[in-house]
Amino acid sequence: MTQQDRHKAEESWTYxxxxxxxxxxxxxxxxxxxxxxxxxxxxxxxxxxxxxxSLDNLVISIRPNPRDRQQTILVVPQEDAVEFRLYPKxxxxxxxxxxxxxxxxALDRLLPxxxxxxxxSSRGTADGDSEA
Numbered sequence: 001m002t003q004q005d006r007h008k009a010e011e012s013w014t015y016x017x018x019x020x021x022x023x024x025x026x027x028x029x030x031x032x033x034x035x036x037x038x039x040x041x042x043x044x045x046x047x048x049x050x051x052x053x054s055l056d057n058l059v060i061s062i063r064p065n066p067r068d069r070q071q072t073i074l075v076v077p078q079e080d081a082v083e084f085r086l087y088p089k090x091x092x093x094x095x096x097x098x099x100x101x102x103x104x105x106a107l108d109r110l111l112p113x114x115x116x117x118x119x120x121s122s123r124g125t126a127d128g129d130s131e132a
Contacts, residue, residue, distance in 0.1 A: 009048060009051075010047055012050045013041065021034060029077040029078070033077070036103060040107075048062070048118060049111075049118075054074065060074075060075070069087040073087070073114055075103075082106070084098070084106050084107070084110055088113070
C-alpha cells in the first residue's frame with residue numbers, strides 16, 4: 001500500500017467516525033461504531049483498511065471502493081447485539097453475533113484475519129492491488 005493509500009484509508013476512518021457520531025444522536029444503535037472505529041485506530045489498522053457504509057452499516061475493507069463483499073467485514077448493529085460478517089477472499093462467509101459489550105473483542109479477533117487477506121492479496125499481484 002502506498003503512502004497516499006494509507007492517507008486515504010486514515011481519512012476514511014476520520015470521515016466515518018464523524019458521520020456516525022452525528023447519526024448516533026438520531027439513531028442510537030449506530031453509536032456502537034464509535035468504539036469500534038477507535039479500536040481500529042488503536043490497533044493501527046486505520047492505515048491498512050478503508051471505512052465505508054452499506055445501508056447504515058459499517059464496512060471495513062482492504063479496498064477503498066469494494067466492488068463486492070470479498071475481503072470485507074460488515075458490522076450490523078442490532079437492538080441488543082452486533083452482527084459481524086467476515087467475507088474472506090476465498091471461502092464461506094463467517095457470521096457471528098455478540099452482545100454490544102463483546103463487540104470490541106469480536107472485532108479484535110476478525111481484524112487480523114482480514115489483515116492476512118490483505119497480505120495474501122498484496123503478494124498475489126505485482127502492484128499490491130487486490131484482484132477484482
